[in-house]
Amino acid sequence: MASPLEQFEIRPLVPLSFGGMDISYTQSALWMTIAVITATLFLTLSMRNRSLVPGRWQNAAEMLYEFIAGMVRDNLGKEGQKYFPFVFSVFMIVLMGNLLGMVPYSFTYTSHIVVTASLALMVFLGATLIGILRHGLHFFSLFMPAGVPIFMAPLIVPIEIISYLSRPLSLSVRLFVNMMAGHTMLKVFAGFSVAMGIILGVMPLVLNIALIGLEVMIAFIQAYVFTVLTCVYLKDAIELH
């Protein structure tokens, strides 16, 4: 029987190499392309009619938009409105990755730490750059909390810097672990079904149905968590207490 981890194997579809580097178009890249196309088609086609009383599709698109718009408004305030396109794009690419991963025979690109770490680093470096551009060197006062006596600085500053640097790690690991663990679990229970035969195999199958529901919920929750933390990090850079 196939290993439950086999689903995470990267398979090149179009072998390419550039300057000795392997840049093959893999099934992971294929599903990222599908995610971008799906998200674009979903958002543009559902908003094509722009009716005052939204239909089902338009309602879904508007709900997503308002969900993120509200999150940006709550966290970043008026000044953060210009970061909305970025936050919404991050949300859609993570959500699409998680949800398309639930389609049978598909590939979950968010279950690879290289993908989530790239996303998290982009958010982290972006937020840091925005902070430095907005506040200049004053940005580094982030690492020296107000009201701390100066002789504590040699201890507090390294701790705050490590705490700051641990953000992209925990951000990427959280998403990757949730996705990988969930999909491994589904595969393990599906394997039980096969191994236990037709009659007893129904039990893991029933459990798997419940787990798929749970996984769809986790797909939404993790996309939400990733986006909320993106907002929080941007907020730190913008407001700088």
Added chain:
Amino acid sequence: MTMNPDELDRKIKEMRADEKRSEPGKDGPPPSGGRQAAAAGMEFISAVAVGGFLGYLIDQWLGTKPWGMVVLFILGSAAGFVNIYRSATGQDYRVGMGTLDKTKNKKTGEGSDSGKSA
């Protein structure tokens, strides 16, 4: 379905009131204990890992093996505890204790953040 304007007004008002009432819980239900514990573990481990890795790099760079790693591992653990404290008190992993005072004041002032700290 027809509705006279007065009734419509009343309905809109009701909806607005509902929206306002649900505002504090907008962040969804408070996370369960297990989920919160798992998140805290992640926060802790990532800070320790970053600390250890930084120490390793410093040792490689300055040739101070093993002191950089020892010191930064301990500082990383401290940062991990800070992270846990922040995530447990609804600080959303914000850097800087200054924010702690600010949000505390805000909390007592508006009480709109209460959903997060629960």
